[in-house]
Amino acid sequence: xxxxxxxxxxxxxxxxxxxxxxxxxxxxxxxxxxxxxxxxxxxxxxxxxxxxxxxxxxxxxxxxxxxxxxxxxxxxxxxxxxxxxxxxxxxxxxxxxxxxxxxxxxxxxxxxxxxxxxxxxxxxxxxxxxxxxxxxxxxxxxxxxxxxxxxxxxxxxxxx
Amino acid sequence: xxxxxxxxxxxxxxxxxxxxxxxxxxxxxxxxxxxxxxxxxxxxxxxxxxxxxxxxxxxxxxxxxxxxxxxxxxxxxxxxxxxxxxxxxxxxxxxxxxxxxxxxxxxxxxxxxxxxxxxxxxxxxxxxxxxxxxxxxxxxxxxxxxxxxxxxxxxxxxxxxxxxxxxxxxxxxxxxxxxxxxxxxxxxxxxxxxxxxxxxxxxxxxxxxxxxxxxxxxxxxxxxxxxxxxxxxxxxxxxxxxxxxxxxxxxxxxxxxxxxxxxxxxxxxxxxxxxxxxxxxxxxxxxxxxxxxxxxxxxxxxxxxxxxxxxxxxxxxxxxxxxxxxxxxxxxxxxxxxxxxxxxxxxxxxxxxxxxxx
Numbered sequence: 001x002x003x004x005x006x007x008x009x010x011x012x013x014x015x016x017x018x019x020x021x022x023x024x025x026x027x028x029x030x031x032x033x034x035x036x037x038x039x040x041x042x043x044x045x046x047x048x049x050x051x052x053x054x055x056x057x058x059x060x061x062x063x064x065x066x067x068x069x070x071x072x073x074x075x076x077x078x079x080x081x082x083x084x085x086x087x088x089x090x091x092x093x094x095x096x097x098x099x100x101x102x103x104x105x106x107x108x109x110x111x112x113x114x115x116x117x118x119x120x121x122x123x124x125x126x127x128x129x130x131x132x133x134x135x136x137x138x139x140x141x142x143x144x145x146x147x148x149x150x151x152x153x154x155x156x157x158x159x160x
Numbered sequence: 161x162x163x164x165x166x167x168x169x170x171x172x173x174x175x176x177x178x179x180x181x182x183x184x185x186x187x188x189x190x191x192x193x194x195x196x197x198x199x200x201x202x203x204x205x206x207x208x209x210x211x212x213x214x215x216x217x218x219x220x221x222x223x224x225x226x227x228x229x230x231x232x233x234x235x236x237x238x239x240x241x242x243x244x245x246x247x248x249x250x251x252x253x254x255x256x257x258x259x260x261x262x263x264x265x266x267x268x269x270x271x272x273x274x275x276x277x278x279x280x281x282x283x284x285x286x287x288x289x290x291x292x293x294x295x296x297x298x299x300x301x302x303x304x305x306x307x308x309x310x311x312x313x314x315x316x317x318x319x320x321x322x323x324x325x326x327x328x329x330x331x332x333x334x335x336x337x338x339x340x341x342x343x344x345x346x347x348x349x350x351x352x353x354x355x356x357x358x359x360x361x362x363x364x365x366x367x368x369x370x371x372x373x374x375x376x377x378x379x380x381x382x383x384x385x386x387x388x389x390x391x392x393x394x395x396x397x398x399x400x401x402x403x404x405x406x407x408x409x410x411x412x413x414x415x416x417x418x419x420x421x422x423x424x425x426x427x428x429x430x431x432x433x434x435x436x437x438x439x440x441x442x443x444x445x446x447x448x449x450x451x452x453x454x455x456x457x458x459x460x461x462x463x464x465x466x467x468x469x470x471x472x473x474x475x476x477x478x479x480x481x482x483x484x485x486x487x488x489x490x491x492x493x494x495x496x497x498x499x500x501x502x503x504x505x506x507x508x509x510x511x512x513x514x515x516x517x518x
Contacts, residue, residue, distance in 0.1 A: 003183060006176045015173040018420040019180055046411045046430050047366050047423065049449045049501060051192065052246055052273035055295040055335045133287070 163390070164416040164517045166491075174419065174494045177426045185433050185476050190238055190468060192430075194437035194448045195226050197261070198250040202279045203312050207341055207376040218440050223261050225459065226438060230268060233464035240269035244296070247272065248437070248448050253280035259292040266293030273297055275339070278324030279317060286327050296335040298366070299325050303346040303353060311343065311382075322360070329361050337364035344381065347388045350395045358405055367396060368410035371502055371511045373451070389516040396422040412502065413513025414495035431500040432456075432475020436468055444468070446475050449501035475500060484508055485515065 010019045047053070166174070198220040201208075234243070245265050252258055252274050265272045273296030274289075281299075289297075301321045302308045308318040328336045338357060340346070346353060357365055369392065370382045384392065397418065399407045409415070409422040411429065419426055431446025439445060443455035444467045454474060457467035474480060481497030486509060489495070495514060497503070504510050 003180070006179055010173055010176050013169050013173050013176075015169070015177075015420060015426075017424065018173065018426050019177045046425060046428065047408045048192065048430070048435065048447055049368060049410050049412060049499075050194070050246075050248055050275060050447065051435075052244075052275060052296040052298045053335050053337050053364065054244055055271050055273070130288075134284070137284070 163418075164514065166417055166419070170417070170419055174426060178493060181428050184428075184430075188433055188468070188472070188476065190234070190243055190436055191434040192244050192246060192436075193234065194246045194248045194435070195221075195261075196248045196250070196437060196439045196448050197221055197223075197226070197252060197258075198255050199440050200254045201249060201251040201277075202254055203251065203277055203314055203317060205277075205312050205375070206379050207311060207343075207370050207382050208374050220255060221438070221440050221442065223257055223264070225442070226261070227264055229438060229459050229464050230265070230270075235268055237465050241271075243270055245270045245272040247274040249275075250440075251277055251279065253285065259288045262289060262292030262294055271295040273335075275300070276324065277312065277317065278321035279314070281320075281324040281327065283327050286324075286331065290331055290334060294334065297328055298337050298339050299328065300341070301325065301338040301357075302341050302343070304349065304356070307343065307345050307349075310345075311341070325360065325362060335364075337366050338362050339366045339368070342367055342369050342384065342392055344384060344388055347384065347391055350392070354399060354405065363406060365405050365407045366410055367392070367407065368412060371412065373449075373501070373504075373510065384516075386516050386518050389513075390518070393418045393422055393517070412499040413511075414491060414498065416491065416514050416517050418517070419494075427495065429496070429499045432472040436464075438464070446472070446500055449499075451501070451503070451505060453505050454500065454503075480507060481509070485512060489514075 007016060007019065010016045199218050200220065247258060247261065253276055255261075258274070262272055272293060274294065275298045278299050278301075299321055300312075302311050305318040308321065309315055312318075325336070325338060328334060340353070342350070354365075369384050369389065370376045372383065376382050393409075393415065396407055396409050399405065400421065408424055411423075411427070414427045415422060431450055433446075435447055437445050437448045437450075438459055439448065439452070439455065442459040442461075443452065444457040444459060444462070444464055445452075445455045456471040456475075457464070478496040481503065482492060486492060486495075486497050491514060498509060498512060498514075502509055502511050
């Protein structure tokens with residue numbers, strides 16, 4: 001019995017969530033070749049004795065959607081469609097790549113840090129940055145303490 | 161159907177799931193990698209499976225050694241987005257370079273998480289960890305002040321754990337849970353404890369019970385009897401039905417009629433199947449809770465990826481465990497001898513969850 005049959009039978013028994021963690025249904029409009037059903041194994045939901053929960057979202061990210069045909073062209077065996085490449089189109093693509101590279105380079109310059117898996121960038125912690133943050137925290141704490149003291153005094157005055 | 165007895169629906173479900181598990185074993189795709197970066201700890205808990213101390217003979221593994229394995233052996237063979245790295249101890253926050261380790265791991269495209277007792281987790285430290293890419297964190301929170309401090313043997317441990325969870329809750333996008341190791345003293349107070357956790361704003365909770373290993377082996381006051389264990393299972397089942405807090409029993413042990421009712425999935429031991437660990441001395445094993453003599457290699461002697469692909473037979477084929485009380489057990493095909501961490505040095509089963517369900 002193949003994998004999908006087992007999943008289907010488990011689903012009929014109302015136990016699919018106990019056996020797999022995500023089932024993505026293929027669109028009815030897509031043909032079989034374009035079917036991108038993905039059934040993830042359950043192992044990323046097992047709560048290990050000394051483990052931590054799997055982060056939601058970015059880990060075990062679903063397969064990217066297959067590109068939809070935007071112009072008539074030659075179909076790939078998996079259902080995607082290759083767009084006819086002309087000199088104008090090639091120049092356009094090169095421009096797009098250059099622009100993307102430049103934007104990435106700018107981003108790296110702006111935030112001197114390391115990228116998260118989801119594309120966010122963590123700022124590298126330097127001693128100066130740490131000192132700045134400590135100052136900010138101190139200032140916040142002082143402001144809070146001041147506000148609390150003022151509030152207490154106001155309450156006292158109101159009672160009097 | 162509660163207790164040991166499996167209903168027909170679950171029996172068929174487990175038969176089908178058995179096939180899926182076999183597929184998983186055959187693929188043995190690495191999804192979780194523990195790095196036991198230290199055995200040092202700032203507490204001396206009564207139930208510690210690792211028997212950790214403040215000063216240990218085993219020195220911390222240098223970060224460079226772990227990164228070498230990651231770069232030369234792991235990253236070329238996996239999609240880092242599909243692998244979660246867990247820093248484990250000891251108490252990982254006794255190391256001063258955890259942030260650097262996190263940054264390096266994040267830079268390579270992996271998500272990472274850690275378990276902590278909360279003692280050393282200040283708001284500043286947490287900010288630094290989040291900046292270093294921390295994605296998931298679990299905090300041990302074993303009960304009310306007296307019960308928690310008794311187990312942890314430190315008068316401030318409850319307050320620190322509570323405070324740590326408070327800081328963590330404020331970080332948007334950080335996945336977390338509170339872990340309660342249920343002892344006999346807490347069994348009758350579980351409802352009260354649940355209400356406390358909910359009132360603290362905790363949304364995700366994990367429970368496990370103590371198995372007789374490490375320091376816990378010598379302390380009978382920590383072990384649940386059959387009646388208490390059954391009470392615990394009923395409590396978890398009830399709480400999950402209520403749906404006010406997400407609660408799961410940890411991965412250990414097959415639970416008969418309670419399967420799918422006390423955790424989100426059917427029982428399976430993924431140690432050596434999708435979970436590997438690099439221990440503090442370089443040993444390559446399954447989960448860090450599995451005893452030392454099940455190591456399958458050592459990073460200072462062997463190639464990690466070769467070990468992962470070609471060894472791990474005792475983890476992936478559990479026929480060797482079909483002995484003692486497992487020899488004639490009618491649920492062997494679903495349980496396969498329980499979690500690897502429940503086997504002693506000689507391979508004998510130390511604790512059977514199924515048999516606790518009388």
